[in-house]
Amino acid sequence: MRMQLATWPEVESYLARSRAVILPIGSTEQHGPTGLIGTDALCAEAVAWQVGERLSTLVAPTLAVGMAQHHMRFPGSMTLRPSTLLAVVRDCLLSLVRHGFARVLVINGHGGNSATLQAAFAETQMELDALAPRPELRTRLLNWWELPEVDRLSAELFGEAIGSHATPPEVALTWALHPERADPRPLEPRRAPSSPFFGADDFRRRFPDGRIGSDPSVASPETGRRILAAAVDEIAQAAERFFSAE
Numbered sequence: 001m002r003m004q005l006a007t008w009p010e011v012e013s014y015l016a017r018s019r020a021v022i023l024p025i026g027s028t029e030q031h032g033p034t035g036l037i038g039t040d041a042l043c044a045e046a047v048a049w050q051v052g053e054r055l056s057t058l059v060a061p062t063l064a065v066g067m068a069q070h071h072m073r074f075p076g077s078m079t080l081r082p083s084t085l086l087a088v089v090r091d092c093l094l095s096l097v098r099h100g101f102a103r104v105l106v107i108n109g110h111g112g113n114s115a116t117l118q119a120a121f122a123e124t125q126m127e128l129d130a131l132a133p134r135p136e137l138r139t140r141l142l143n144w145w146e147l148p149e150v151d152r153l154s155a156e157l158f159g160e161a162i163g164s165h166a167t168p169p170e171v172a173l174t175w176a177l178h179p180e181r182a183d184p185r186p187l188e189p190r191r192a193p194s195s196p197f198f199g200a201d202d203f204r205r206r207f208p209d210g211r212i213g214s215d216p217s218v219a220s221p222e223t224g225r226r227i228l229a230a231a232v233d234e235i236a237q238a239a240e241r242f243f244s245a246e
């Protein structure tokens with residue numbers, strides 16, 4: 001159930017039976033020459049929407065712009081500075097708490113958001129600590145591609161081609177959602193280079209086409225459907241445990 005497609009009386013009656021909500025967050029950044037700019041947000045929200053349907057849990061609007069500073073030498077990328085992202089997430093959490101939501105599962109599609117998300121959770125808890133009575137809030141962060149079963153299936157389907165940016169699992173998932181955008185042409189070099197990098201200029205110099213260590217040409221809509229199904233299964237189980245925990 002998507003919050004954006006609900007009315008306020010529907011959210012009010014939902015809150016009478018559940019205090020759980022899912023918040024998808026992604027990024028708006030280049031994903032190599034064949035991957036979509038919206039990949040991280042598209043993946044996070046696709047997983048979130050299906051988990052929300054399965055568990056009859058509300059899904060808040062996707063935060064589609066994240067912390068993507070190191071992608072800014074590629075057109076189309078957009079970034080929030082970490083302090084802005086922290087403030088956006090804190091204000092969104094406080095908005096949800098104000099209505100009585102007390103369990104917020106954040107489904108994240110971009111590794112570069114993780115540290116700031118954890119900082120935003122801590123900042124929000126400190127702000128709530130100053131209130132009396134103290135509103136209840138539990139948060140949980142899940143990076144959809146890092147779960148054991150998704151990881152295992154990714155390794156089985158793509159092996160050495162995964163790499164660490166513009167990876168076949170995330171690219172395949174977006175192609176499952178938008179098969180008309182699937183572009184599995186071979187890239188040169190087949191597997192992108194991989195190394196540490198230091199900021200946006202250095203990123204573009206080391207990884208001229210935007211990929212890191214990956215070969216997204218092995219992705220397909222079909223493998224994307226399998227990855228999506230695995231992610232939804234695994235996150236739905238984790239979400240159920242989180243939402244019903246003592």
Ligand code: NI
Binds near residue numbers: 039040109110166170
């Ligand atoms: Ni990504």
